[in-house]
Amino acid sequence: MADNEEKTKSEGQPAKSEGQPASPPAPVPAPAQKTAPPAAQPAPKPPPAVQPRAPLTKPPPKPPAPGRRNFLKIMTVVGGILGITPFIPYGAFFTGGGAGSSLERQRIQKSDAVFANVNNMVPDSAAIFVYPRTNDPKLDAEPFRRYQLIRLAGAHGGDSREVSSFRAYSMICVHLWCLWDYVPGREVVIDDQNIVGNLECPCHGSNYNVLNGKAYIGPAADQTPPNDALASLPLEVDAAGDIWVTPPNTSFDQNGIVGIGREV
Amino acid sequence: MAEKYKDKNLILKLVLWIIDRLERTVFLGFRFTFPRKFLSPMGFSGMLTFSTFVVLGITGAVLMLFYQPGIEGAFDSVRLIEEEIPLGFAIRNIHYHASNAMVFLAVLHLYYQYFSGRYKIRNEIIWVTGLILGVVTVLEAFTGYDLIFNDRAELAISIGVGLTVFSPVIGPQLAAFIWGSGFSDFLLRLYALHVFTIPLVMAVLMFFHFPKFLVFDIPLLTATTGIIMLTGGIFPVDLGVKFDPNVPPGLTVPEWYLTGLYAFIRTGFDKFVTGGLLPALLILFFLAVPFVDTGRKFSWKDRPFFTALGLGSIAQILVATVWGFYINPDPTLPTVERLLIDPVPLFSIMLIGLLISFAITYGFLKARVVFGSKKRTFTKPVPISLSGRWTATIIAALLGTQVLLNVLAIQALNNGLLNLALFEVGAVFLVFAAVFHVYRAAKPELPKTKPQELPKPTPVATKTPPPAPAPVIARAVETDSTSE
Numbered sequence: 001m002a003d004n005e006e007k008t009k010s011e012g013q014p015a016k017s018e019g020q021p022a023s024p025p026a027p028v029p030a031p032a033q034k035t036a037p038p039a040a041q042p043a044p045k046p047p048p049a050v051q052p053r054a055p056l057t058k059p060p061p062k063p064p065a066p067g068r069r070n071f072l073k074i075m076t077v078v079g080g081i082l083g084i085t086p087f088i089p090y091g092a093f094f095t096g097g098g099a100g101s102s103l104e105r106q107r108i109q110k111s112d113a114v115f116a117n118v119n120n121m122v123p124d125s126a127a128i129f130v131y132p133r134t135n136d137p138k139l140d141a142e143p144f145r146r147y148q149l150i151r152l153a154g155a156h157g158g159d160s161r162e163v164s165s166f167r168a169y170s171m172i173c174v175h176l177w178c179l180w181d182y183v184p185g186r187e188v189v190i191d192d193q194n195i196v197g198n199l200e201c202p203c204h205g206s207n208y209n210v211l212n213g214k215a216y217i218g219p220a221a222d223q224t225p226p227n228d229a230l231a232s233l234p235l236e237v238d239a240a241g242d243i244w245v246t247p248p249n250t251s252f253d254q255n256g257i258v259g260i261g262r263e264v
Numbered sequence: 265m266a267e268k269y270k271d272k273n274l275i276l277k278l279v280l281w282i283i284d285r286l287e288r289t290v291f292l293g294f295r296f297t298f299p300r301k302f303l304s305p306m307g308f309s310g311m312l313t314f315s316t317f318v319v320l321g322i323t324g325a326v327l328m329l330f331y332q333p334g335i336e337g338a339f340d341s342v343r344l345i346e347e348e349i350p351l352g353f354a355i356r357n358i359h360y361h362a363s364n365a366m367v368f369l370a371v372l373h374l375y376y377q378y379f380s381g382r383y384k385i386r387n388e389i390i391w392v393t394g395l396i397l398g399v400v401t402v403l404e405a406f407t408g409y410d411l412i413f414n415d416r417a418e419l420a421i422s423i424g425v426g427l428t429v430f431s432p433v434i435g436p437q438l439a440a441f442i443w444g445s446g447f448s449d450f451l452l453r454l455y456a457l458h459v460f461t462i463p464l465v466m467a468v469l470m471f472f473h474f475p476k477f478l479v480f481d482i483p484l485l486t487a488t489t490g491i492i493m494l495t496g497g498i499f500p501v502d503l504g505v506k507f508d509p510n511v512p513p514g515l516t517v518p519e520w521y522l523t524g525l526y527a528f529i530r531t532g533f534d535k536f537v538t539g540g541l542l543p544a545l546l547i548l549f550f551l552a553v554p555f556v557d558t559g560r561k562f563s564w565k566d567r568p569f570f571t572a573l574g575l576g577s578i579a580q581i582l583v584a585t586v587w588g589f590y591i592n593p594d595p596t597l598p599t600v601e602r603l604l605i606d607p608v609p610l611f612s613i614m615l616i617g618l619l620i621s622f623a624i625t626y627g628f629l630k631a632r633v634v635f636g637s638k639k640r641t642f643t644k645p646v647p648i649s650l651s652g653r654w655t656a657t658i659i660a661a662l663l664g665t666q667v668l669l670n671v672l673a674i675q676a677l678n679n680g681l682l683n684l685a686l687f688e689v690g691a692v693f694l695v696f697a698a699v700f701h702v703y704r705a706a707k708p709e710l711p712k713t714k715p716q717e718l719p720k721p722t723p724v725a726t727k728t729p730p731p732a733p734a735p736v737i738a739r740a741v742e743t744d745s746t747s748e
Binding site for chain 1: 334335336418419422423425426427429430440441442444445446447448509510512513514515516529530532533534535539598599600601602603604
């Protein structure tokens with residue numbers, strides 16, 4: 001076929017040294033070439049070339065075997081469907097399985113590498129920490145493992161050395177997963193209650209109540225519960241005043257799920 | 265074989281030999297036209313978009329040599345490219361500004377084709393693949409600016425993943441499938457998507473988008489590249505603030521092609537509606553247009569309804585985009601007051617924009633009927649005819665400017681003025697475009713050295729090819745109206 005194209009393209013040239021020896025025995029190109037020389041354009045040639053083949057394309061009417069034919073067709077389709085049906089969870093490759101790390105009781109280490117203590121956390125302040133803390137820098141840099149330890153302002157009993165003056169919330173905003181920040185000293189009114197200290201997200205302005213981690217204004221506040229409160233961590237204060245995280249229960253009615261929410 | 269190439273010099277022989285063989289490939293299926301005079305770039309804005317794609321491919325391939333994907337390395341490697349690697353600053357700036365140019369040119373291309381009704385005449389598939397290409401282009405740009413992993417990128421990734429997770433029914437599964445879990449996964453996958461998967465998808469889509477006839481206007485392609493460099497010199501892109509998980513990010517605004525979406529989300533309505541459905545409405549509108557507007561009229565004047573809708577969509581995009589940029593600058597206010605956009609004025613102004621565009625369109629067409637439109641007579645523009653000597657002088661002067669700018673650029677580079685050097689190299693490109701244009705405009709004036717090389721038809725001369733460049737111009741104009 002390649003020879004055939006070459007010839008029709010350069011037919012103006014009389015002396016052709018190559019391409020000749022191969023062509024004579026080939027039955028199909030021969031008629032095409034016979035008709036070719038007078039015509040200037042190569043376009044109208046195909047019909048004569050096709051004609052010798054025409055009888056082949058019309059097979060004599062065979063006795064049809066519809067039942068068998070249909071059966072084969074159906075089996076092919078079924079086989080195709082079975083072939084692409086995910087009996088095996090093919091998508092599991094893409095989810096990667098998720099890196100699990102054990103949730104254990106851990107002392108809170110603030111981002112300045114000091115262990116959080118009742119004595120180094122003044123009322124109305126916050127510190128960022130990682131939970132669960134590992135020795136893998138990649139995992140410890142993960143925003144989804146960031147929490148803020150907040151000591152409430154004095155107005156909310158933050159002067160107490162008990163665990164009741166502390167809160168630990170996931171830093172991931174439940175609206176679209178940006179990282180909120182604690183604004184100390186900001187006075188807000190939530191349900192006719194004056195609250196000191198505020199949790200504000202810089203992306204779309206969701207604000208959370210520092211006392212219970214529930215959104216009270218901004219887009220997160222309009223979401224349906226439990227998608228409107230930050231995940232939290234259970235805390236403990238030991239005799240030396242060090243603050244510990246005890247393993248959380250990641251159900252909505254307990255500590256909630258990071259980025260998704262908690263029932264308040 | 266040898267016969268055919270007789271009487272040709274060695275270089276021409278090689279070129280002909282290569283062209284003969286290229287005919288066996290798909291490449292010569294495209295018909296390239298090299299216009300001999302200035303044409304409006306709107307007619308081939310698609311080609312300009314593609315040229316920025318090529319620029320992005322080249323600069324991106326070079327940036328890959330030093331960029332490290334991942335939480336720890338990403339920002340520092342970009343800083344290394346920016347500050348340590350010789351010319352890294354220029355490459356990164358060209359890459360960044362070319363991405364902006366590509367999004368901008370794609371939008372321009374879309375609207376030009378829309379207003380001139382090119383989605384008709386069996387161009388529906390070209391239109392649909394073009395829209396998909398446009399969306400994919402924005403995704404590509406989005407994945408690109410996340411790779412730096414500064415504060416803004418971190419927030420953008422969070423929002424992207426968050427929008428995926430909270431999409432209905434299959435959200436969490438889809439997010440795990442696309443993004444994996446955790447920022448390590450996110451960054452690596454963004455990188456894989458950005459450098460391989462999405463460009464591959466774009467390249468495949470281009471085969472179903474490109475028309476057969478393409479205008480390859482060398483001066484304007486060069487000028488586009490030059491303008492990208494000029495912009496890079498004037499507004500060099502900054503690194504931003506390195507993301508530190510121990511320091512919560514401040515208020516940031518996304519890239520300009522996403523601020524419209526940002527404005528929607530900031531209204532506080534459901535995030536899937538504002539972040540997914542509203543932008544999808546625009547895309548769906550454009551997708552539906554060729555199947556709704558099936559009339560035989562092409563000009564925007566004859567399709568007032570669709571003209572008004574198009575103008576209205578432009579107005580709405582502008583309103584949302586500009587509004588998305590605005591954040592109350594008073595830092596003492598609570599963030600919610602600075603960020604939250606009141607949906608009533610935003611959406612009512614967008615609606616008013618649509619109404620105004622209808623009023624303008626129909627009013628304009630009515631006025632044309634009442635006052636009568638001025639009959640536009642197409643007078644042939646008077647060509648600037650210069651003598652050969654003057655042409656040579658101008659070209660020589662421009663070449664001198666090029667040399668001077670090159671020297672200045674080297675000087676700036678040696679003095680560490682990187683953005684000035686980038687600016688001057690951009691200017692060199694622009695001057696080259698001018699040289700090329702003057703040359704081709706003056707070409708008919710120059711003495712002809714040899715007859716034109718045309719594939720000789722058969723001796724039966726149905727039409728003898730007229731002598732010189734006149735038919736070429738005609739062909740250029742003609743292909744301009746059919747290409748892209």
